[in-house]
Amino acid sequence: MPSRNAAQWNTPPNSLRIDEFVDSRIYSDPAIFEEELEKIWKKSWLPVCHESELPEPYDFRTLTIAREPILVVRGPDNKIRAFLNVCPHRGMLIERRPSGSFLENQASGNPKHMTCMFHGWQFDMKGNCAMITREKEGYQDRLSRKDLGLRELRCETTFGNFVWVTLDDNNTQSVNDWAGDALACIQKNLDAEPLEVFHYHKAIIGTNYKLWHDTNSEFYHDYMHYFNRITGFTPEYFARKNVAHKNGHVVVGTFEVQYEKYQLGKSRAELSFPGLPPNQWFMVDLFPGANFNLRGSALRVDVMTPLSADTVMIEFRGLGLKRDTAEERMRRIEHHNSIWGPFGRNLHEDLLGVAGQGSAMLPGSEPRRIIQARHENETIHDEVGMRHFYQEWGRRMNRLPSDPTRKYMEAAE
Ligand code: FES
Ligand SMILES: [Fe+2]
Numbered sequence: 387m388p389s390r391n392a393a394q395w396n397t398p399p400n401s402l403r404i405d406e407f408v409d410s411r412i413y414s415d416p417a418i419f420e421e422e423l424e425k426i427w428k429k430s431w432l433p434v435c436h437e438s439e440l441p442e443p444y445d446f447r448t449l450t451i452a453r454e455p456i457l458v459v460r461g462p463d464n465k466i467r468a469f470l471n472v473c474p475h476r477g478m479l480i481e482r483r484p485s486g487s488f489l490e491n492q493a494s495g496n497p498k499h500m501t502c503m504f505h506g507w508q509f510d511m512k513g514n515c516a517m518i519t520r521e522k523e524g525y526q527d528r529l530s531r532k533d534l535g536l537r538e539l540r541c542e543t544t545f546g547n548f549v550w551v552t553l554d555d556n557n558t559q560s561v562n563d564w565a566g567d568a569l570a571c572i573q574k575n576l577d578a579e580p581l582e583v584f585h586y587h588k589a590i591i592g593t594n595y596k597l598w599h600d601t602n603s604e605f606y607h608d609y610m611h612y613f614n615r616i617t618g619f620t621p622e623y624f625a626r627k628n629v630a631h632k633n634g635h636v637v638v639g640t641f642e643v644q645y646e647k648y649q650l651g652k653s654r655a656e657l658s659f660p661g662l663p664p665n666q667w668f669m670v671d672l673f674p675g676a677n678f679n680l681r682g683s684a685l686r687v688d689v690m691t692p693l694s695a696d697t698v699m700i701e702f703r704g705l706g707l708k709r710d711t712a713e714e715r716m717r718r719i720e721h722h723n724s725i726w727g728p729f730g731r732n733l734h735e736d737l738l739g740v741a742g743q744g745s746a747m748l749p750g751s752e753p754r755r756i757i758q759a760r761h762e763n764e765t766i767h768d769e770v771g772m773r774h775f776y777q778e779w780g781r782r783m784n785r786l787p788s789d790p791t792r793k794y795m796e797a798a799e
Pocket of ligand 2: 601607
């Protein structure tokens with residue numbers, strides 16, 4: 387007797403509700419991926435970097451959102467602005483370096499300007515077009531520089547001074563409207579003092595971005611994490627709240643981690659973020675793909691850039707307090723790395739999990755059902771976080787997550 391034949395494998399158990407599983411095509415179908423870029427990624431606020439990565443006027447970073455090139459720069463007025471990194475002349479990428487300073491002279495342009503190397507047009511730090519080569523000779527009085535500035539994007543520096551950008555000019559929400567409800571639990575810890583990025587790495591992983599977000603928002607997989615089993619799994623751990631917030635965000639509430647139970651482990655109390663009780667751990671998962679993970683003495687922030695249905699780039703940042711002494715910073719880095727560094731306990735285990743899912747859900751693979759049916763009174767192993775995320779996804783996409791060929795709105799009626 388086979389365990390289950392194809393027909394049985396493809397029939398969902400009758401007892402499951404339609405919000406208790408999703409169809410794997412939402413992770414593998416390239417057409418759905420393209421639609422997500424338009425309906426979700428181009429319309430959301432994203433924490434693209436931290437202000438400490440642009441410490442001086444004229445410092446910049448480049449990135450992409452939904453394949454659109456973006457440039458973030460600190461002006462001489464200290465304000466951080468974001469622009470489309472595209473020249474209004476003939477569509478050339480203006481800045482090609484990942485980060486740097488516009489104070490440096492470049493072969494193709496003046497310092498203190500963003501210069502497009504193609505025909506030498508120059509822009510100031512507010513995105514105004516400052517210089518057009520052979521302007522009068524070629525355009526006479528037909529074109530005005532004031533009509534040829536860069537496209538400025540909405541940009542806010544908030545919640546621990548992260549730099550948030552959205553491509554959507556018509557989004558009437560501020561970052562606070564968008565994420566404030568979920569980030570409220572750690573806002574005072576993030577805003578008490580200036581923070582500083584002490585760790586940055588990025589990884590390109592063969593999986594769908596939502597599978598990474600899922601792994602951040604479900605804790606049932608703590609069975610995979612030796613560190614979490616040993617330092618958690620107390621009655622307080624199992625009572626840890628897991629609560630849905632508006633706009634698809636989720637907050638995993640705190641409990642006291644028993645760091646001393648791990649081999650050679652010690653309490654991290656003395657380096658707790660301001661206002662955070664000793665060894666507490668909050669996790670905030672923001673729709674559609676960012677995560678604030680405050681583990682007592684170190685903050686980790688993951689930001690995703692989906693590259694295709696089966697590839698995601700994840701940027702990992704570790705932050706401490708700007709005023710740390712060298713010794714405090716070293717210990718904070720050690721705390722961060724013991725869990726999330728290259729030889730840490732957790733990060734590679736999570737990556738193995740989602741890469742394994744990714745290899746079983748390649749574009750063109752047959753649809754499978756992915757179950758998210760645990761109910762445990764909105765506590766740590768309740769899969770409410772994923773269910774909530776996919777309701778928001780369904781609304782934005784107007785597709786039913788458990789059968790993306792059906793319209794969400796009709797199924798909801
Ligand atoms: S494309 Fe930028 S100056 Fe021509
Ligand atoms: Fe994990």
